[in-house]
Amino acid sequence: MSADATAPCIGIIGGTGIHQIEGLELLREHAGENSYGAPSRPLQEGVLNGQRVFFLQRHGSPRAIPPHLINYRANIEAMRALGVTHLIGINAVGGISADMQPGRLVVPDQLVDYTWGREHTFDDGSNGTLQHIDFTQPYDQALRLAIIDSAEAAGIPHEPCGVHAVTQGPRLETAAEVRRFAGDGCDVVGMTGMPEAALARECGIAYATICMVVNAAAGLGDLPLTQDTMRDILQREAAVVRRLLGRLLPQLASAGLE
Numbered sequence: 001m002s003a004d005a006t007a008p009c010i011g012i013i014g015g016t017g018i019h020q021i022e023g024l025e026l027l028r029e030h031a032g033e034n035s036y037g038a039p040s041r042p043l044q045e046g047v048l049n050g051q052r053v054f055f056l057q058r059h060g061s062p063r064a065i066p067p068h069l070i071n072y073r074a075n076i077e078a079m080r081a082l083g084v085t086h087l088i089g090i091n092a093v094g095g096i097s098a099d100m101q102p103g104r105l106v107v108p109d110q111l112v113d114y115t116w117g118r119e120h121t122f123d124d125g126s127n128g129t130l131q132h133i134d135f136t137q138p139y140d141q142a143l144r145l146a147i148i149d150s151a152e153a154a155g156i157p158h159e160p161c162g163v164h165a166v167t168q169g170p171r172l173e174t175a176a177e178v179r180r181f182a183g184d185g186c187d188v189v190g191m192t193g194m195p196e197a198a199l200a201r202e203c204g205i206a207y208a209t210i211c212m213v214v215n216a217a218a219g220l221g222d223l224p225l226t227q228d229t230m231r232d233i234l235q236r237e238a239a240v241v242r243r244l245l246g247r248l249l250p251q252l253a254s255a256g257l258e
């Protein structure tokens with residue numbers, strides 16, 4: 001484990017299909033309760049390939065909390081309070097554009113937020129000043145590049161860019177909604193990318209996501225959109241993500257990220 005106090009402190013928020021990190025040597029669990037409430041489940045602190053990491057299952061475990069009811073603020077605040085400086089979100093998504101076929105990993109560089117009614121900011125105005133974060137680039141570029149480098153080094157096929165549409169869920173989309181997202185320039189669609197990214201930015205945590213395309217988005221594929229048709233591909237992609245993390249974490253520890 002790195003003894004360097006300036007080394008990045010890494011957190012991972014796993015989504016559907018990522019309930020634990022294989023090979024994580026568990027050190028302890030943190031309840032993580034904070035002024036925004038309880039995180040989705042206690043955060044696991046462990047060591048993976050010599051790198052300390054904090055892991056949280058976004059949907060709780062066993063999987064239970066739907067995307068619109070996740071307490072994103074409590075999750076991010078719990079990570080912040082533990083000293084996390086670099087946070088990797090993992091999301092299952094549907095593929096919209098031609099390159100985003102099921103089985104593909106994507107490291108998005110942009111997003112469009114279609115969610116509504118979620119607690120999407122820490123700013124309740126009590127500060128006396130208004131907070132308008134710069135969200136031009138919603139993901140941390142250095143962290144994105146580290147993910148892409150690790151995928152390349154591990155020989156894992158991936159898309160190094162993409163626009164992530166974040167919908168409210170929990171239902172999947174209509175075909176017309178997907179056509180609209182495509183017209184808006186979106187490449188993949190998921191339900192949990194926001195407000196996680198914006199909350200991390202408000203806290204000054206460097207944040208990026210790895211998206212696993214588990215189905216063709218509504219109206220674009222031949223298969224029915226059921227949990228069963230997504231399950232196999234999700235399991236295969238989750239194994240690839242775990243391999244990617246095994247490569248990425250030690251690299252982050254030694255990379256001297258800003």
Ligand code: HPA
Pocket residue numbers: 092093094095167172173189190191214215216217218
């Ligand atoms: N749409 C929204 N969220 C998703 C999808 C989808 O097609 N697949 C996995 N998560």
